[in-house]
Amino acid sequence: MTNLTIxxxxxxxxxxxxxxxxxxxxxxxxxLAEDGYVGNDILSGNHVDVVLTDLMMxxxxxxxEVLEFAKNLERNIEVILITAHSSVDTAVEAMKKGASDYLxxxxxxxxxxxxxxxxxTMRSLLRSAEDLRQAMDVTESTAAETxxxxxxxxxxxxxxxxxxxxxLTTDSLASEDKIFDAMDILQAID
Amino acid sequence: xxxxxxxxLKNIAQYxxxxxxxxxxxxxxxxxxxxxxxxAEELGCTSYQALHDKAKRDPGKLIERQIIDAISTNExxxxxxxxxxxxxxxxxxxxxxxxxxxxxPRLKTNVKIWSAASSTGxxxxxxxxxxxxxxxxxxxxxxxxxxxxxxxxxxxxxxxxGKYNKFEIERGLPRPTLQKHFTLFGDSWKVKDELRGMVxxxxxxxxxxxxxxxxxxxxxxxxxxxYFTLADRKKLFNKLADSLADDGYLIIGSTESLTxxxxxxxxxxxxxxxxxxxxx
Numbered sequence: 251m252t253n254l255t256i257x258x259x260x261x262x263x264x265x266x267x268x269x270x271x272x273x274x275x276x277x278x279x280x281x282l283a284e285d286g287y288v289g290n291d292i293l294s295g296n297h298v299d300v301v302l303t304d305l306m307m308x309x310x311x312x313x314x315e316v317l318e319f320a321k322n323l324e325r326n327i328e329v330i331l332i333t334a335h336s337s338v339d340t341a342v343e344a345m346k347k348g349a350s351d352y353l354x355x356x357x358x359x360x361x362x363x364x365x366x367x368x369x370x371t372m373r374s375l376l377r378s379a380e381d382l383r384q385a386m387d388v389t390e391s392t393a394a395e396t397x398x399x400x401x402x403x404x405x406x407x408x409x410x411x412x413x414x415x416x417x418l419t420t421d422s423l424a425s426e427d428k429i430f431d432a433m434d435i436l437q438a439i440d
Numbered sequence: 441x442x443x444x445x446x447x448x449l450k451n452i453a454q455y456x457x458x459x460x461x462x463x464x465x466x467x468x469x470x471x472x473x474x475x476x477x478x479x480a481e482e483l484g485c486t487s488y489q490a491l492h493d494k495a496k497r498d499p500g501k502l503i504e505r506q507i508i509d510a511i512s513t514n515e516x517x518x519x520x521x522x523x524x525x526x527x528x529x530x531x532x533x534x535x536x537x538x539x540x541x542x543x544x545p546r547l548k549t550n551v552k553i554w555s556a557a558s559s560t561g562x563x564x565x566x567x568x569x570x571x572x573x574x575x576x577x578x579x580x581x582x583x584x585x586x587x588x589x590x591x592x593x594x595x596x597x598x599x600x601x602g603k604y605n606k607f608e609i610e611r612g613l614p615r616p617t618l619q620k621h622f623t624l625f626g627d628s629w630k631v632k633d634e635l636r637g638m639v640x641x642x643x644x645x646x647x648x649x650x651x652x653x654x655x656x657x658x659x660x661x662x663x664x665x666x667y668f669t670l671a672d673r674k675k676l677f678n679k680l681a682d683s684l685a686d687d688g689y690l691i692i693g694s695t696e697s698l699t700x701x702x703x704x705x706x707x708x709x710x711x712x713x714x715x716x717x718x719x720x
């Protein structure tokens with residue numbers, strides 16, 4: 251079940267086309283952008299799980315800027331950078347800014363699919379952890395309400411018992427008075 | 441994964457109880473296996489008995505510490521369960537501030553707060569943030585001393601360092617709070633110095649005597665006694681009563697109860713939460 255939505259940002263039409271075909275074949279949803287400007291526009295208006303962006307693109311918005319824009323928009327978005335071998339250092343720098351990974355050109359598709367598979371697994375694990383946590387929260391708050399009510403009731407009853415014990419052990423009271431007083435305590439509404 | 445035998449289960453469960461007070465249900469053998477198998481393998485032990493023997497013979501108690509780290513549950517998050525923090529903000533802290541206010545503006549009083557099973561620190565830092573947000577800079581007359589203790593060395597270490605990754609941060613911390621009290625540190629977030637300065641963390645086994653801790657105004661002991669036997673729970677809350685000021689406040693986990701455990705405490709309700717005070 252691979253239904254991640256992937257945004258491909260690359261100025262090279264051949265690479266865009268190639269990525270689109272291969273990703274669709276693997277059942278991913280694909281969005282395409284020919285530069286960083288269009289990429290950021292698409293990010294603003296669509297749900298995207300993974301951004302696959304070229305590091306070097308013409309114009310002011312390169313891969314790093316797309317990465318920053320995406321992370322700022324949605325912290326959970328995963329960004330994979332595509333780099334030429336010569337710019338590996340920049341890619342490593344980008345990892346520090348929150349990129350999930352980088353791929354060197356020419357793109358090795360086996361490697362790319364492996365990474366996407368990992369992201370997909372990670373996402374579903376996170377989702378089930380979140381589901382479990384929510385289920386636990388509901389159980390916990392329901393149980394808390396019941397337990398806290400019982401706790402207060404038990405303490406009130408204990409208090410009554412203590413008072414009754416005091417009354418019953420008061421030597422100065424006549425037996426009849428002890429019973430009346432004890433009944434009063436029992437019937438008192440908290 | 442290395443399988444555990446019934447005999448090993450019995451011995452290891454007893455051993456874990458001895459070193460930590462944690463009582464693990466022996467019917468849940470997978471719990472032992474998932475948490476201890478990697479330690480056993482790492483140390484080249486071919487059975488849990490071998491791990492047990494090795495741990496007992498280890499003079500530096502390094503293996504014991506590893507076992508405690510693995511077995512203790514560090515499930516925690518910032519502002520876990522809103523109730524106690526609302527309680528602190530609207531009821532307990534204002535009351536403590538009134539009660540402890542120094543007679544002269546030139547004097548300073550200590551307000552001591554203890555998180556008795558602080559895990560990786562999120563609870564105590566949440567308390568510190570609640571104090572900061574409530575009284576801001578007017579803390580001049582008060583010296584808030586927040587102590588966090590935990591049995592796990594690695595949990596204490598992380599708490600002291602005050603650094604949290606994005607997964608830990610995303611759970612429970614609203615953005616404005618995050619930006620106010622934390623600074624970005626690489627891919628993680630670090631607690632700001634002024635918050636870090638309010639807290640202290642150290643290792644403590646709740647089964648041992650609480651020597652030298654003194655009395656506290658507020659104690660939080662949430663979701664740790666659930667791992668202890670009834671007898672150990674009674675001992676624990678009795679010791680906590682000894683460590684609490686006569687007009688102090690105790691907060692336990694939202695699904696925990698002290699009925700039949702410690703008659704020295706009375707439950708009191710405020711809004712949708714409960715706290716305990718000592719019976720006078």
